């Protein structure tokens with residue numbers, strides 16, 4: 001109704017901007033190596049445990065990219081951080097992958113792996129697991145690494161709080177064919193309203209008919225972005241994820257929820273679950 005359309009009073013907009021600036025300051029202390037250690041090594045990344053979060057998430061991504069409804073050339077990963085698992089399935093489907101992050105320290109970590117394979121974390125177990133999901137021998141992981149290096153065309157700066165999160169001219173004018181974004185929006189927004197606004201901003205990067213794969217934390221209020229650096233997170237529940245996507249104009253195609261077993265609650269955050277959403281921009 002007209003009430004929603006009325007401009008927010010100056011005060012609220014100013015408050016949003018101050019809170020968004022505070023989040024940007026928070027991220028100046030982010031430590032990629034610590035982040036990878038906290039989240040991407042056992043017990044959270046335990047390929048031997050069937051109920052570990054890794055198999056679940058990689059299987060969600062594999063399935064989403066192999067349902068045959070994804071056409072196109074360009075896949076953009078929003079808020080890549082220092083991680084690559086989120087594009088290990090998509091890189092087989094799209095001819096051009098664009099990685100993005102707000103911090104130069106993360107972009108540098110990705111560029112290091114792309115250039116000479118060195119990284120704070122050995123991604124081989126992830127590459128091998130995704131190869132198995134694709135019915136390939138685990139030793140095809142070096143082929144997959146080569147494929148990934150060949151399709152990643154850029155590692156770009158991004159800010160989801162800007163109406164145009166990427167610099168103009170970096171991706172095709174009518175938008176990417178697919179967006180993937182993992183643990184970004186809820187971890188960089190001061191509240192749900194700003195998160196939903198950011199979701200609208202990244203939607204402008206996606207062509208009509210394109211797909212969004214959104215992965216995120218449920219019930220999380222903070223995480224350690226470095227030793228001793230608590231970064232505030234918007235605690236989400238399933239209903240809020242659905243309403244944020246709906247109010248941003250997406251058609252929700254699929255929503256899967258993973259509840260973290262107690263032993264994976266290791267003190268680096270207070271996350272209770274993870275959601276996987278596949279949505280389409282009409």
Ligand SMILES: C[S@@+](CC[C@H](N)C(=O)[O-])C[C@H]1O[C@@H](n2cnc3c(N)ncnc32)[C@H](O)[C@@H]1O
Pocket residue numbers: 024027030078079080081082083086101102103106158159160161181182183184187188
């Ligand atoms: C929790 S990490 C997620 C990293 C990775 N996608 C993953 O799945 O683990 C959040 C990422 O968002 C980035 N970030 C912080 N502020 C941002 C902003 N305003 N716009 C886009 N990304 C931002 C951080 O640098 C960080 O890499």
Ligand SMILES: O=S(=O)(c1ccc2c(c1)CN[C@@H](CF)C2)N1CCSCC1
Pocket residue numbers: 039040041044045053054057183184187217220223233269271274
């Ligand atoms: O789902 S995870 O356990 C995971 C992975 C990343 C994060 C969290 C959880 C929760 N805190 C987030 C802060 F933004 C970051 N996971 C770690 C192993 S590989 C697949 C993803």
